[in-house]
Amino acid sequence: MGFVPPPVEKLIEAFARFPGIGKKTAQRMAFYVLKSDNQYAVQLAEAVMDV
Structure with missing residues (x-):
């Protein structure tokens, strides 16, 4: 795999x-x-923070 930006590697x-x-x-x-719309990423992050 080629270069992966640090935030993506962290994920x-x-x-x-x-x-x-x-x-x-x-x-x-x-x-x-990353390919999903921003709303999906926000919902995922909120779900993780809620637990």
């Missing part, structure tokens, strides 16, 4: 800390969030 590392989620799956999850 990948955060997803990879979930049990059963490896680096490759974490990358897929991060890039899914």
Whole structure:
């Protein structure tokens, strides 16, 4: 994989800390969030902060 901006790498590392989620799956999850509309990212962040 080419250059990944530090904030994206940080997101990948955060997803990879979930049990059963490896680096490759974490990358897929991060890039899914990046491709989604901003509202999805906001909803995801709010859901995480609410728990």
